[in-house]
Amino acid sequence: MQKYSPAQIKYIQLSLSKPFSHRPPPLPTTASLSEPFSHRIRRRYPPPPLPHPASPRHHNLAAPTTLFSLQPMSLLELITKASSSIQTLPTDDESNYPIVLNPDPIFLKLKPESDDPNPIKKLTGWEISQTDQELIKLGQKFSQTLSRKLKNPKTFGKVEFLQMFTAYLENVGNKIGVSISFDRTEKGYPCKLVGLLGILMSGDVKPSIQEACVALEVWDVLETMIINKFVAHSLTSNLVSNLIEKRMSDLIVLCVKHLPDLQAYDLMCILKYFLATPIEGYKTLVAVREYWTSQAMLAIEKAIESKGVGVSSKEKRFAKEAAVLVMAAHDGFSVSELCLHCFFASPNVDEVVLSACVGKLSGEEMKGLIEYLGKWLRKYERFPQIVPCPKASLPPLVLKVCDWIPSFDCVVKCLGVVLDVHFSSLVLNSEFRELTELQGVAASLANEARLCGSLVNLTERFRVEHKANDRESLANFAI
Numbered sequence: 001m002q003k004y005s006p007a008q009i010k011y012i013q014l015s016l017s018k019p020f021s022h023r024p025p026p027l028p029t030t031a032s033l034s035e036p037f038s039h040r041i042r043r044r045y046p047p048p049p050l051p052h053p054a055s056p057r058h059h060n061l062a063a064p065t066t067l068f069s070l071q072p073m074s075l076l077e078l079i080t081k082a083s084s085s086i087q088t089l090p091t092d093d094e095s096n097y098p099i100v101l102n103p104d105p106i107f108l109k110l111k112p113e114s115d116d117p118n119p120i121k122k123l124t125g126w127e128i129s130q131t132d133q134e135l136i137k138l139g140q141k142f143s144q145t146l147s148r149k150l151k152n153p154k155t156f157g158k159v160e161f162l163q164m165f166t167a168y169l170e171n172v173g174n175k176i177g178v179s180i181s182f183d184r185t186e187k188g189y190p191c192k193l194v195g196l197l198g199i200l201m202s203g204d205v206k207p208s209i210q211e212a213c214v215a216l217e218v219w220d221v222l223e224t225m226i227i228n229k230f231v232a233h234s235l236t237s238n239l240v241s242n243l244i245e246k247r248m249s250d251l252i253v254l255c256v257k258h259l260p261d262l263q264a265y266d267l268m269c270i271l272k273y274f275l276a277t278p279i280e281g282y283k284t285l286v287a288v289r290e291y292w293t294s295q296a297m298l299a300i301e302k303a304i305e306s307k308g309v310g311v312s313s314k315e316k317r318f319a320k321e322a323a324v325l326v327m328a329a330h331d332g333f334s335v336s337e338l339c340l341h342c343f344f345a346s347p348n349v350d351e352v353v354l355s356a357c358v359g360k361l362s363g364e365e366m367k368g369l370i371e372y373l374g375k376w377l378r379k380y381e382r383f384p385q386i387v388p389c390p391k392a393s394l395p396p397l398v399l400k401v402c403d404w405i406p407s408f409d410c411v412v413k414c415l416g417v418v419l420d421v422h423f424s425s426l427v428l429n430s431e432f433r434e435l436t437e438l439q440g441v442a443a444s445l446a447n448e449a450r451l452c453g454s455l456v457n458l459t460e461r462f463r464v465e466h467k468a469n470d471r472e473s474l475a476n477f478a479i
Helices: 006-016 039-046 075-085 104-109 130-148 158-176 189-200 203-218 219-227 233-246 249-258 264-275 279-305 313-330 335-345 350-356 363-382 399-402 408-421 423-428 432-477
Strands: none
Touching: 130 158, 130 189, 130 203, 158 189, 158 203, 189 219, 203 219, 203 233, 219 249, 233 249, 233 264, 249 264, 249 279, 249 335, 264 335, 264 350, 264 363, 264 408, 279 313, 279 335, 279 399, 313 399, 335 363, 335 399, 335 408, 350 408, 363 408, 363 423, 363 432
16 A cells, blocks of 8 residues: 655645645656656646648648647737738838938828738838938938048048038028028028028938038037037037037037037036136137127116116016126136036036036046135125026027026035035045135025025015905905
């Protein structure tokens, strides 16, 4: 008689206590345990019988169906099945059309290949208009020619490039029926063409033009492309590094203002550049100083005009606040620090990016950054009436620099990031005496903030009580 272990006896009792349909497979005996595991699996789950070789359907049958074939296919399996059913074209014609300029009529012609409920199906009716095809081929031809000529820059100059570029944009305008109202002999004719027709440049044309502008130093065309956001996204980092190498400080400021996709590494390089601007870089910063000076003079003129007859008190207060803000950002800052205004006011710079940038600064660069932030703290202590003016860039003031002046919150957050990242080195290094001097300024601003907070709470309470008294008096008058 076969003997069972306590575990086997418990297993048998558990099996007998359940219905027959829910019982587990029989427990292997001691004799069957010596059988190989693969044999036991085959004996328990035999494969389905194969069809007879003489059957006419034998050659069309796929692999034997498994236990999992009854389950519904996943989305990945549906996509894989649909893509495998599409026939591969003999030539890669789709790569010749990297963009679609007029997609609306194309989507209206799309129809499903069949009424099969399978959601992943090939669509028919995809067709690019004749005008779009001509524009794309025109851009491909121009890009290939320009790339070939750039390989030998000794025989390819700035004049020839501008002739090619303007001819290409004129052909684009003729294809879509855009009339060019300005003359070829006018100054800045290529820049005007870029502003008018640059949006029609395809993705393979922009990198070639950008490369040619940097190599041949056609800075006016490159400036127009940056302002209009026609710079290729894939070459943004390359553009920033090239401009830093060429010491084009004014164009670097334009990149900070107008390119929304700057990476953390690019911003770190820009911050290091303006904290330690080389001597060659100051030659191109003259335009930046002139622009800020012109905006400061315009702010003064607007503030004087607001004192005239017929100007409302709200407009007078608004013009005065904008003038004070521009004055505070202009006076006492060097031209490289004016560029830092744009950097810290940029939407690309948040606390995470700023922490990564500050962590890579050297000792001398950290010293320059702390001095810059200290100037702002003293400005806010001396002129507590400084407030942001986001609407000052709009008519009637048109003070666009007001959008690129860091707020008090931004300055405080930046100083906090500097202390968090470099606290130990700042404490141990005796060169950073600026922090000791800023301690008194920060304490004064903190006391002022606490006092202002108390006044705000008191004013709000008086305002609520005044409204309640007005409502009570109106109710008594009605009675």
